[in-house]
Amino acid sequence: MALKGLDIFKLTPKTNCKDCGVPTCMAFSMKVAQGALPIDACPHMTPEAIAQLTDATAPPMKTVHIGVGDAAHTLGGETVLMRHDKTFVSKSLYAVRLTDDMPAEVIDARLTEVAALDYERIGERMTTDLLFVSHGGGTADAYVALVEKARTAGRTLVLDVTDEEIAKAALAKVAGAGPVLHGATPDNYEAFYALASDADVALGVRASSLAELHDTVEALEKLGTKRLILDVGCASAKEAFAGAVQIRRAAISGGDRSFGYPSLVNIATLAAGNHHLATALASLFTLKYGSIIVLEKLDYALSLPLHGLRQNIFTDPQKPMKVDPGVYPLNGADPSAICAITCDFALTYFVVSGEFERSGVPTNLLISDAGGYSVLTSWAAGKFTASSIAKFIAEAGIEDKVTSRTLVIPGKVAVLKGELEEKLPGWTIVVGPNEAIQIVKFINELSA
Amino acid sequence: MSFVPEKQVFKSSIDVLEIGTGETSVKLGGQSVWPLYAFDGPLVNPPRVGIQISDLGCAGAIAGIQDYYADCADIAAQTIRAAEVPGAEFVCLILEGADPNGADRSVAETVELVKTVAAACPLPLTIAGCGSAEKDAELFEALAEELEGRNVLFLSATEDNYKALGAAVVLAWGQKLAAESAVDINLAKQLNLLLGQIGVPNSALAMNVGCAVAGYGFEYVASTMERVKITALGQNDAALQIPIITPVGTDAWTVKESMAEEADFPEWGSREERGISFEVATAAACLAAGADAVLLRHPESVSTIATLIGLLTEGGE
Ligand code: SF4
Numbered sequence: 001m002a003l004k005g006l007d008i009f010k011l012t013p014k015t016n017c018k019d020c021g022v023p024t025c026m027a028f029s030m031k032v033a034q035g036a037l038p039i040d041a042c043p044h045m046t047p048e049a050i051a052q053l054t055d056a057t058a059p060p061m062k063t064v065h066i067g068v069g070d071a072a073h074t075l076g077g078e079t080v081l082m083r084h085d086k087t088f089v090s091k092s093l094y095a096v097r098l099t100d101d102m103p104a105e106v107i108d109a110r111l112t113e114v115a116a117l118d119y120e121r122i123g124e125r126m127t128t129d130l131l132f133v134s135h136g137g138g139t140a141d142a143y144v145a146l147v148e149k150a151r152t153a154g155r156t157l158v159l160d161v162t163d164e165e166i167a168k169a170a171l172a173k174v175a176g177a178g179p180v181l182h183g184a185t186p187d188n189y190e191a192f193y194a195l196a197s198d199a200d201v202a203l204g205v206r207a208s209s210l211a212e213l214h215d216t217v218e219a220l221e222k223l224g225t226k227r228l229i230l231d232v233g234c235a236s237a238k239e240a241f242a243g244a245v246q247i248r249r250a251a252i253s254g255g256d257r258s259f260g261y262p263s264l265v266n267i268a269t270l271a272a273g274n275h276h277l278a279t280a281l282a283s284l285f286t287l288k289y290g291s292i293i294v295l296e297k298l299d300y301a302l303s304l305p306l307h308g309l310r311q312n313i314f315t316d317p318q319k320p321m322k323v324d325p326g327v328y329p330l331n332g333a334d335p336s337a338i339c340a341i342t343c344d345f346a347l348t349y350f351v352v353s354g355e356f357e358r359s360g361v362p363t364n365l366l367i368s369d370a371g372g373y374s375v376l377t378s379w380a381a382g383k384f385t386a387s388s389i390a391k392f393i394a395e396a397g398i399e400d401k402v403t404s405r406t407l408v409i410p411g412k413v414a415v416l417k418g419e420l421e422e423k424l425p426g427w428t429i430v431v432g433p434n435e436a437i438q439i440v441k442f443i444n445e446l447s448a
Numbered sequence: 449m450s451f452v453p454e455k456q457v458f459k460s461s462i463d464v465l466e467i468g469t470g471e472t473s474v475k476l477g478g479q480s481v482w483p484l485y486a487f488d489g490p491l492v493n494p495p496r497v498g499i500q501i502s503d504l505g506c507a508g509a510i511a512g513i514q515d516y517y518a519d520c521a522d523i524a525a526q527t528i529r530a531a532e533v534p535g536a537e538f539v540c541l542i543l544e545g546a547d548p549n550g551a552d553r554s555v556a557e558t559v560e561l562v563k564t565v566a567a568a569c570p571l572p573l574t575i576a577g578c579g580s581a582e583k584d585a586e587l588f589e590a591l592a593e594e595l596e597g598r599n600v601l602f603l604s605a606t607e608d609n610y611k612a613l614g615a616a617v618v619l620a621w622g623q624k625l626a627a628e629s630a631v632d633i634n635l636a637k638q639l640n641l642l643l644g645q646i647g648v649p650n651s652a653l654a655m656n657v658g659c660a661v662a663g664y665g666f667e668y669v670a671s672t673m674e675r676v677k678i679t680a681l682g683q684n685d686a687a688l689q690i691p692i693i694t695p696v697g698t699d700a701w702t703v704k705e706s707m708a709e710e711a712d713f714p715e716w717g718s719r720e721e722r723g724i725s726f727e728v729a730t731a732a733a734c735l736a737a738g739a740d741a742v743l744l745r746h747p748e749s750v751s752t753i754a755t756l757i758g759l760l761t762e763g764g765e
Contacts, residue, residue: 082674082678083667083670083674084671084675116715211450211451211452214451236759237756237759238486238761241760242453242486242487245485245487246454249454249456250451250453250454253454254454258451259451274752274755276724276725276728276752277752277759279724279725279728279729279732279752280752280753280755280756281756283662283728283729283730283732283733284732284735284756287670287733288736300715300717300722301716301717301718301721301722301725302725302729304663304716304722304725304726305661305662305663305706305725305726305729306662307663308662308663308664308666308705309662309663309733311663312662312663312664312665312666312667315667317667317671345665348665351704354704355704374631374660374665374668376630376631377631377668380632380635436704437702437703437704437707
């Protein structure tokens with residue numbers, strides 16, 4: 001919430017002593033309101049006034065840290081509702097659920113799956129981020145045994161348990177690894193507040209309605225914690241979606257600090273037994289405000305689109321993912337290998353270079369500076385045209401770097417062929433396929 | 449103080465596009481709330497799901513799709529079978545066979561084929577072209593006349609053929625038209641305005657603002673759709689108050705991670721499962737960002753997305 005200069009002025013000593021470097025307390029207050037000076041530039045503020053102002057100028061959503069070492073993650077800290085306004089900062093984290101009433105072989109199979117899902121995609125490691133360990137009604141011993149087993153997977157745990165004694169026993173085993181205690185309800189929140197503070201872990205909060213959730217959060221804040229994660233509810237998909245949106249909206253545009261926390265969406269319950277519906281919901285909540293997304297299982301079929309989507313959404317809207325312009329020799333291409341050109345959008349490069357590699361045909365892939373957009377978008381924006389390509393070839397000294405004079409252009413910009421032939425004398429321009437998937441067939445035929 | 453959620457209802461709304469006739473006709477758009485935010489106010493029309501079939505049949509399609517249509521002797525039987533998929537509200541016939549770089553079926557041949565599909569189809573029909581602006585213009589002009597009275601949606605008019613298509617498809621034969629642009633709000637708006645200038649009313653238009661598959665540049669699609677909706681609803685920009693229809697099934701099956709053979713990437717598992725997953729994840733993301741209708745290929749994807757829409761808009765109270 002933006003604070004007005006006058007509100008700040010009321011809290012200053014009003015002595016105009018100039019120790020802050022500004023002539024008057026009023027002028028100082030105006031500067032603070034504009035963000036030009038920090039509040040502690042005045043050495044005479046009372047601690048209460050500073051606390052009050054820090055609170056009022058704090059970001060709309062708290063940032064919550066969980067886990068330790070390699071398994072450490074950051075949640076929340078979001079400042080906008082739509083990604084084109086400003087970067088979504090903390091990626092959704094995907095958790096797989098284990099419960100103590102699952103047959104042992106199912107638990108083992110899930111853990112094997114968790115270990116197997118581990119790959120790199122455009123420079124980012126993709127894996128199951130968290131394990132959501134649910135107390136399904138068994139004994140304390142059975143739950144603690146499951147928690148200890150889950151811990152061996154090396155993922156940060158979310159302890160889904162509302163029984164104080166069992167939670168305490170589980171925390172005793174894993175508190176050092178920074179799990180989430182999920183946790184607090186309107187009935188047990190005082191005890192769970194104590195458990196979470198003693199163990200120094202983040203606390204998940206759930207309730208049967210948003211109003212009740214809000215009341216419980218307020219009560220927890222009064223007790224003194226701001227390290228919370230809010231369960232959006234799992235009575236129905238409709239309610240969960242409404243919860244995720246309304247909590248985020250209240251925090252960002254409503255200035256409601258008690259809803260300014262990261263969220264948790266339990267798709268394992270919402271779409272129990274329906275893997276494809278879970279896929280749809282996981283995608284929905286990746287766009288719409290799910291901080292922790294709990295799934296029954298996460299295999300490659302689900303991970304590839306979901307982690308890919310997350311990689312797309314949590315990017316700086318001002319900065320397209322780009323690769324550096326230049327010559328990329330593929331499959332051991334030497335200067336005589338055929339040339340192909342495309343634009344510098346990271347995903348275009350990723351897909352196109354992957355297809356050329358699959359073909360096995362030595363190719364010099366030329367990446368032209370096209371503003372980081374895809375072929376059609378950059379073409380439409382005038383950044384991937386015959387002139388810009390000719391300019392790139394001249395400025396990057398391509399004619400010195402390669403000896404081949406055959407250039408394949410993307411089929412989607414086939415219209416450039418004539419103009420390119422004029423602008424690049426000595427080159428043969430070949431129109432390539434429209435889609436990357438046709439590259440293997442195309443380049444094999446071309447080089448046959 | 450007890451929490452009372454803020455409700456965001458806009459003064460403007462998305463125009464309604466109706467396709468098909470009689471009891472099975474389908475309406476797109478109409479809402480004055482943010483996409484899928486049924487908790488803010490009525491959606492008027494929930495997002496719609498169309499099932500894609502190809503005029504080339506399902507040769508080359510994934511085994512599960514071929515199995516679903518296995519007992520279909522011809523394209524008419526396939527059309528009926530497609531319309532039976534739970535959750536499918538309309539059928540989208542893709543005229544791949546007319547592609548000048550492919551089978552290059554003639555306009556006359558294609559018209560005959562579409563006639564049998566139209567005769568068999570119990571749901572509203574939409575027809576997607578072959579991607580060649582020139583050939584699509586010829587095809588759509590002939591088909592719009594042939595299918596007069598069926599209230600068919602044609603996908604799509606582009607910058608290159610909008611004049612011919614706007615005049616023939618909408619003005620001459622009273623059919624509906626989708627305007628296609630490549631993931632850019634300004635291009636989308638410009639094409640809508642150009643169509644408006646030749647007399648095509650908003651009520652005859654849908655727009656395909658472009659698509660990308662989840663993991664393949666979807667951020668541009670998300671932001672384009674969101675900006676279209678915020679401009680249409682929040683700033684009352686009539687040129688963008690047109691329902692968005694997004695073909696997902698065409699691309700979801702052709703990105704590297706969905707089409708790679710299991711033999712090449714054994715750890716990735718079944719190609720069909722991956723394809724459904726890419727199709728479903730992309731469609732759900734499109735709906736979240738603002739699509740008023742999605743076009744999907746696999747029967748399982750169609751049913752899953754229809755279930756999702758049902759759960760978010762009706763169920764669960
Ligand atoms: S240092 Fe503090 S008290 Fe002194 S003038 Fe600045 S704001 Fe006022």
